[in-house]
Amino acid sequence: MARKQFRFFPQRFGFFPYIWLIYLVFPVLNLKGYSGFKLMAGYALVLLFLVTYRQLYWQEGKAFSAWLGLQILIIVVLFILYSPYNLYMGFFTSNFIGWYADSRRFWRALTVFAGVLIALILLSLAHIQGTEILFLLPFIMMMLVTPFGIRSMNRRRLLERELDQANEVIRQMVKREERMRIARDLHDTMGHTLSLITLKSQLVEKLVVKNPERAQAEAREIERTSRAALRQVRELVSEMRAVSVAEELAEAAEMLRSAEIALEVDGDAALPGVSDLTQNILSLCIKEAITNIVKHSGADRCRIGIGMTAGEVRITVEDNGVGLGQDRGAEEAERQGGNGMKGMAERLSLIDGSLTLASGAGGGTLLTVVTPRVVKDGKDGETG
Structure with missing residues (x-):
């Protein structure tokens, strides 16, 4: 021992x-x-x-x-x-x-x-002597005041330690939620794709003698399906790493450019002082919003606004597409975006964030994402 x-x-x-x-x-x-x-x-x-x-x-x-x-x-x-x-x-x-x-x-x-x-x-x-007492009095006062300063400092350290623990719990919850989401995506997409490849492989095996031309066509279809599956796997893996808002905006610009949608970004994409956890969740929300714009909006312009105050981070994503329509809102958006909006709300709830969906000023859709900022001083502190 x-x-x-x-x-x-x-x-x-x-x-x-x-x-x-x-x-x-x-x-x-x-x-x-x-x-x-x-x-x-x-x-x-x-x-x-x-x-x-x-x-x-x-x-x-x-x-x-x-x-x-x-x-x-x-x-x-x-x-x-x-x-x-x-x-x-x-x-x-x-x-x-x-x-x-x-x-x-x-x-x-x-x-x-x-x-x-x-x-x-x-x-x-x-x-x-009286002079000695007068000399001692200031030090006695300091002795009586010192405990308040020490107690305040210790309470602050305790709060920072509890905040670190809470942030670690949130990080673990985000990781767990992301694993569940990826598992669902794998089950919903890859499971179907692999089943299709299996069925087509069995069909090629039967057709290779009876109908070689049909067998070749099915083989080419298998190749296309497998390439699509590989691309899906790469996308899922890429989403597992932490991505900053600036990195996600660069990817969003590329996606919108391919869809012939002009992008305008206002604000500091670096978000100085915002934690990696908050940036990762915000980047996932931006990714989902841009995907919905490309798939459903029919827009040709998109504007992303980034604002930051002492108390919160606010990101807006607005397009000039078909919009929500009259008397439609979050329910319609969730129908259009599948589980995307629900996933965004769940991620944001982990850091006490929120999202709202409304019609844009010039038509189209306006998505607003707000997360609080937690400011900590000290060597081990973080802001985000």
């Missing part, structure tokens, strides 16, 4: 805990002038304080509170028996109070800590 490696502090905190150790020099310096048992007891208390400091990085729950209480008690003893300036060690405690995620425990710990600080100042009024 491999021996577990000893670590003084958890690795995830990096060098931060070691930097704080520098401030333990001050309580050691405050022991200057003492000797004998009191000096050794002072060193022992500083060493025990160091132990509490390490343990608080590893403990949780009631154990964490117990070690925090012991740390406060050591500060009280060092303050009363040695030097009032040992009160600065309270900065260690104020940092750890901010670690409480539960509001009740946070306020309870902060109240106890504030009570201890006030009590120490009141008990030592006879021994501390």
Whole structure:
């Protein structure tokens, strides 16, 4: 069995805990002038304080509170028996109070800590000059404010970690949905195609002697069918990789050019700051919309608008084709596009996006896709 490696502090905190150790020099310096048992007891208390400091990085729950209480008690003893300036060690405690995620425990710990600080100042009024008290007051205020800043920072980190986990779940759901869609496509298209090739192969085998010319014609048909099947497989495989909006627009331009439909793009196709997940879902929606335009619209012009604000990404796809007609809308579009519109809506729902279908300003059809933007700061954050 491999021996577990000893670590003084958890690795995830990096060098931060070691930097704080520098401030333990001050309580050691405050022991200057003492000797004998009191000096050794002072060193022992500083060493025990160091132990509490390490343990608080590893403990949780009631154990964490117990070690925090012991740390406060050591500060009280060092303050009363040695030097009032040992009160600065309270900065260690104020940092750890901010670690409480539960509001009740946070306020309870902060109240106890504030009570201890006030009590120490009141008990030592006879021994501390007025100027020294005034010098200590700003630091006491900082000790009482610090837990709020630390708690806010920790809550933000927790939210970012939960957001990362949620995004990972969404990515897995998108992958699973894409696999299901590809499986359906394979079953609906390739299953039929392969069955047709099998039947024609059996027919060629029977005709090769009786009617060679007919057998050759059927063989050529098999070749055409197999090439079409190969093309379908390539299309399905190409859709499995993540595609950016800019890449999809390039493919859309080529498809529309082949169909003799003019394309106009307004906006920044790069979508800076938008995550790969969002871009991939948007690109699939654009692909489906362009396919519907080519197949059903009868248009000769298509306009794609890309807009981005602090809160959302909006993409519009408009054509000048036959449109939806009077009293028709999403149901008609779904009938025309098969499962395309439903697939778009399902993908967008994974990232809280939505789509609307309406008649364009000059006739034709206007598809609007909106997805929210989630902005995160930090090295590991992402915007999208």
